[in-house]
Amino acid sequence: MFVTGCHRSGTSLLASLLLDCLGETKQSQEHLIPAMDNPQGFFESRRLVDLNNEMLAWIGSEWFRPPLSTPLWDRPPLIDQLSAKRAEFRDWSLNDCWVDKDPRLCITYPAYLHLLLKRVPVVSILRNPLDVATSLYARNGTPVDCGLALWFLYNHHLSVALEEQDHMIGYSELLDVSKQSQPRNLYHWICEVLEQIQAPLPTELAWQQMLNKRLRPDLNRAAAALPQSVRSQVDLKLLEILAEAYASIRDGGYLIDDFKSAFNSIPQLVLSNTVSDLERKHAIQIQQLSDLTAALESVQERELDLQEKLQRMQASSSWRLTAPMRHLVDFFRR
Numbered sequence: 001m002f003v004t005g006c007h008r009s010g011t012s013l014l015a016s017l018l019l020d021c022l023g024e025t026k027q028s029q030e031h032l033i034p035a036m037d038n039p040q041g042f043f044e045s046r047r048l049v050d051l052n053n054e055m056l057a058w059i060g061s062e063w064f065r066p067p068l069s070t071p072l073w074d075r076p077p078l079i080d081q082l083s084a085k086r087a088e089f090r091d092w093s094l095n096d097c098w099v100d101k102d103p104r105l106c107i108t109y110p111a112y113l114h115l116l117l118k119r120v121p122v123v124s125i126l127r128n129p130l131d132v133a134t135s136l137y138a139r140n141g142t143p144v145d146c147g148l149a150l151w152f153l154y155n156h157h158l159s160v161a162l163e164e165q166d167h168m169i170g171y172s173e174l175l176d177v178s179k180q181s182q183p184r185n186l187y188h189w190i191c192e193v194l195e196q197i198q199a200p201l202p203t204e205l206a207w208q209q210m211l212n213k214r215l216r217p218d219l220n221r222a223a224a225a226l227p228q229s230v231r232s233q234v235d236l237k238l239l240e241i242l243a244e245a246y247a248s249i250r251d252g253g254y255l256i257d258d259f260k261s262a263f264n265s266i267p268q269l270v271l272s273n274t275v276s277d278l279e280r281k282h283a284i285q286i287q288q289l290s291d292l293t294a295a296l297e298s299v300q301e302r303e304l305d306l307q308e309k310l311q312r313m314q315a316s317s318s319w320r321l322t323a324p325m326r327h328l329v330d331f332f333r334r
Contacts, residue, residue: 001121001197002109003043003101006154007063008135009127010171013214015043015101018123020210021194021202022099044101051085052104055111064142066107066153070160073111082115092116096197106158121196122162126155126249126259127171129242134226144226145235148242152263159263167193168254175215186211 003015056062058081059071072078092098093116105112105122112120133147142150162168169189187207194201202210226234245262252258313319 001099001123001193002105002112003099003123003125004103004105004109004158005125006106006127006132006151007103008132008139009103010125010174011101011103012043013171013174014123014125014169015099016214017190017210018099018193019043020214021190021207022097022199047088048100048102049104051089052102052108055108056104061107063104064140064146064150066150066157068153070110070157071107073114078111079114082111086115086117089115092120093118097199098197103154106154106161109158109161119163122166123193124158124162124166124168125171125174126168126246126254129246130239131171137226137230144230144233145238148235148238152242155259156263159260162256162260164256165196166256167196168256168259170250170254172250173254 001018003011003018005011005014053063056066058078059067061067073082086093092100106124109122129148129151130144132151133142133144136142136147136150137144167189174186187204190207191201245265248262249255249258
């Protein structure tokens, strides 16, 4: 089973719970990317992330620069590149009871139909667009409008790939277990997900213990409000459209059909204008970074020149001869 959703949407939390349900005997933790800025870990395999990055490179994209249209994975040269890699992922093709996670799957998932020659079930998670953008800003310094555009593009690509038998949950619903009915509802939901890959089901007590272990509200990077200077630059029209799409999916109970409908109906013109503006801002930032780098190099060269002059001065005989006078001046300055 694949776990996916836009970056900063809670995919690591969801994957950790599913892997806890499978247990160490089903899937070793040794192959997972080690924890870095996420103390609990990312719960994604190195080979999946590496392959997805390679796929994105094939189409001239990166995780922070996703394509605007769906790549043609079933046509040359992409289909030929996928065919050449089938032997490396034979274990995924022959087994069903496994979980792996990567937000990039929102874009690359259709390629796995041709790589594995079978459809892998998907469980996805959706988070409020402004919270995602805020978290990206807090972690990477990503401009908020760029974060909103990423949220749209990732979910737009995912909406094309999802089918009715796939599963979706909201990040806020997964995180908020304070409601009396929520833990049991989540338990039934996770059991439905696990049944799809014929995995053993945890008891309700074991599930509650997993939730208590994994839920860490203190790791929420979107909890802190955006600085006013940043908030004032947000494209309010874009935010309004995306917030309405999110609300319609949330209020409908995160149904796959509602998700697909919401992302098929969002005006493409708004996104196109936003992407063009982001590209312009990105070019300006690149130029500013280049100018700062050049200025820093100039200062560093000047510093080295001054250090060499100081060393030559300190090695001179006149420096040694005037040492008593300098000591006397230092004495009176005290």
